[in-house]
Amino acid sequence: MGNWFKTTVLFAAILALFMTIGGLIGGREGMLMALLLGGGMNFFAYWFSDKMVLRMYHAQPVDETSSPYLYHMVRDLATRAELPMPRVYLIDEAQPNAFATGRNPENAAVAATTGIVSLLSERELRGVMAHELAHVKHRDILTSTIAATLAGAISALANFAMFFGGRDSEGRPNNPIASLMVAILAPIAASLIQMSISRAREYEADRGGAEISSDPEALAHALEKIHNYATGRQFNAVEHHPETAQMMIMNPLSGGGIAGLFSTHPPTEDRVSRLMEMARTGMYPV
Secondary structure (H helix, E strand, C coil): CHHHHHHHHHHHHHHHHHHHHHHHHHHHHHHHHHHHHHHHHHHHHHHCHHHHHHHHCCCEEECCCCCHHHHHHHHHHHHHHCCCCCEEEEECCCCCCEEEECCCHHHCEEEEEHHHHHHCCHHHHHHHHHHHHHHHHCCHHHHHHHHHHHHHHHHHHHHHHHHHCCECCCCCECCHHHHHHHHHHHHHHHHHHHHHHHHHHHHHHHHHHHHHHCCHHHHHHHHHHHHHHHCCCCCHHHHHCHHHHHHECCCCCCCCHHHHHHCCCCCHHHHHHHHHHHHHHCCCCC
């Protein structure tokens, strides 16, 4: 409940930011144009996300004949989660990672790299695939699309202010210095909120995945193992398509310190700590 509440508050914040910036810069017409532009671009990405992302990573579909180990594991977890059976894919990539995609549970797909299948034990891999199915169950692709639409609309308004200057709802020009400051700071604020939403959804997928697999400790061990293995190693496909990094079980491009504020994923240590507490107490900390 805590992460859902946090997501709701963050959505309210990014919507309020959009309304405020829109009122300061573009007025009603500018807000509508920015929202339509951002919405159009992200709706296309949302609707065709599965096909585009799977093609980017050269993912190969598998079934119970070509990869019975992974396919049967996903089928069992999907049954436990009360989800339709998603399509299952393998990616020929040494770095261990996995992701879920698709606009809804009926059109979902889950993918795992050959590296993660080789690295993790069966118990740990179940934890990871359960995490990905939790994303499907929570419709997190839709959530991230809405957040990206609002963040994109704010950036569009900021770009308009940068090049043309802002106008208020009455059509009067704004103070040029104020417009410049808004143009610089608004996209940063929108990005911070968008990334916070993404991190909240990762925590919720950890909790949901642990419930699906009934084994939070397995997911905690998997995250530790992936983190230790992946540190300092490049995931070439993600390097070429950084916009897809947020979909992974662990973002290969994330940084620490201030950079962590712009990360799509929470710190691994914190995720592991919460899962281990859930294993001890049966409750996921908020």
